[in-house]
Amino acid sequence: MRKILPLSAALLLSTFITFGQANPGIADRIRQAELSSSQIPWIAHYLTDVSGPRLTGSSGYMKAAEWAVATLKHWGLTRAGLEPWGTFGFTRA
Amino acid sequence: MNPGERLDSLGLKPRRTIRLALWDGEEQGVYGSYLYVQNHFMDKQFNIRPEQKKISAYFNLDNGSGRIRGIYAQSNAQVKPIFERWLKPFHDLGATHVTIANTGSTDHLSFDWAGIPGFQFIQDPLDYESRSHHSNLDNYEHLQIEDLKQAAIVVASFVYEAAMTDKMLPRKPLQKKNFLFEGF
Structure with missing residues (x-):
């Protein structure tokens, strides 16, 4: 022991x-x-108010996603990009 | 809200690479994280890709803007005392609890399925079952900014700690079961 x-x-x-x-x-x-x-208030402002409604795969969603990629790149995360999530998603006409 | 940027602004040099992921299609069947995991870590036939062996941990924040109260250890008994130590500096911010319990229905499940330690934080369920959440009434005005700051602090600290360990976080054995949301 x-x-x-x-x-x-x-x-x-x-x-x-x-x-x-x-x-x-x-x-x-x-x-x-x-x-x-x-940085939360302005990040949230761009993702919500500026991008608009963001249903999966909708144009509002794409706007928010592309803003996120551009912003991350601006911060120096040069490999930021979109990855596929399948075929689901649409914007109602 | 952005753990990666916050760490960088402090001039910290994490020893491991930190990835930030923002998922889409969670409510429809965790589409974003499930496809990401299949593309990078393990396919539906359970073929493991080399990247799978290099990911120490995945941390998930999903349930609205309520503050963090703790974290689910997802039945990983070895990880529980580690998380208890990492959470200690934030007890005064109301984040105190590490439970061994599982939680489901969000993106850490994709990682858990592929044998990568995946964890979801416990949050205050603000307005979670009301008409605002998951609807087009859920706008900026419903965000609790002070709670989001607290969550950013806790998440950033956990990510930093995980990025600094000598060894990767302990893993559970790979189950090789069909994914819970397969076919959704």
């Missing part, structure tokens, strides 16, 4: 290091950044 105890403690410790918090200060930095300079 005396040998097993330190071993299990070491295993626990290694699990903690592997999946612990990478850097405890990061959570606070993320929080402060979001609370002080959130």
